[in-house]
Amino acid sequence: MTISRRSFCKKSLLIAGGLVIPLSALELFDPKRLLAEKNDGNKTRWVFLVDTHKCVGCGFCVKACKIENDIPYDANVTRTWVERYVITKDGKTHIDSPKGARDGFPTSSIDIGHGKMEQIRDEEIDKAFFVPKLCNQCDNPPCVQVCPVGATYQTADGVVLVDREWCIGCGYCIMGCPYGVRFFHPVHHVAEKCNFCYHRITKGMQTACVDSCAFGARRIGNLKDPDDPVTKVIMTERVNVLKEEYGTKPQVFYLGLTKEVK
């Protein structure tokens, strides 16, 4: 059989066109998609407020979080943790968080890893304080964006959740989070993270860490409610967020941050 150039071009275009039709059948137009990208009319947007002046580093929040959320108690992973910052007169910043501060800070020495401790005398300290960390439930969550299977997602009220049945454990989200809040759950073998105790806040309760904080250093609130005391603080006081330059729009607000806090 001979085939002319014209007919070859015609037939290849026909085949290419024929291939495109079933491919387009993979995705039908969904009006919900357009609607979803419009401004939401939700009444709730969960946000968190941390007052670093008030935190004393007792670690009750970490203990409560691990028990409440079934994170193996002795495994070195935790949904929330407390960091200690000790800034000395020589300009150095010492940071530690032994066991995520699950047992508080049982010594004045700084844990510098590999079982070594660094002793710092009280006279050398310029300032020292504690900073609780947890998931920032970002408005632009990079961890959600990188999930290849749709196992992690953001709910209408702003909380980022992980679908344990759908997660394949690829770990992209763990690498994608600039705040390092994600880890592998040692039992379920899926990505795990703080979800603002979604089972508590949706029942009108506070998160376990907020309930266990004796000093009011941690508070949760609804940003869409102008009368919420947390919203009032965020709107009227000098609050800051972590790693703003990443453009993730984090929704955990801090009072009393300094430039040393990363």
Add this chain to the structure above:
Amino acid sequence: MKSHVWRPLYVVLVIIALVLVAREVLVPDDFGIGERGYMYGWHRPSNEQQWKDVKVKYRTAEYCKECHREKYDEIKTSPHANINCENCHGPALGHPDDPKTLDTDRSRELCARCHFRLEYAASGRGKIRGIDPKTHNPGLDCVICHWPHDPRKEGHKQ
């Protein structure tokens, strides 16, 4: 025209059909775009309910108060008023049905979480009265001398 020209097309069509069938079988019915849009909303909405159904373990002092009113009133009028029952007594989840599940921590280490003196003036820790556990009655439980529900009172005498 000979069939070997069309054969690749059939193969591709069969592959696409297989992918569509597999997709129909594997993807949950409710999987789709949620309220947070195309970029952040892909999920299985029934999973939200699964997270909401997680059991609450820390039931807060309001729950303890229902039976232990006198203990509640004692601590809430003491300098320890800000501490919740479950911080020291453990989560109330199985209580009172299964008393063993209440895991009360009476250790020195528990008290030291706040009362181990750290000279951190920039944080609330520096304002808490504290001791050095190495020199302050080592080996003894704090609750022998200090009553945790009201630290102004004397503790358990053995």
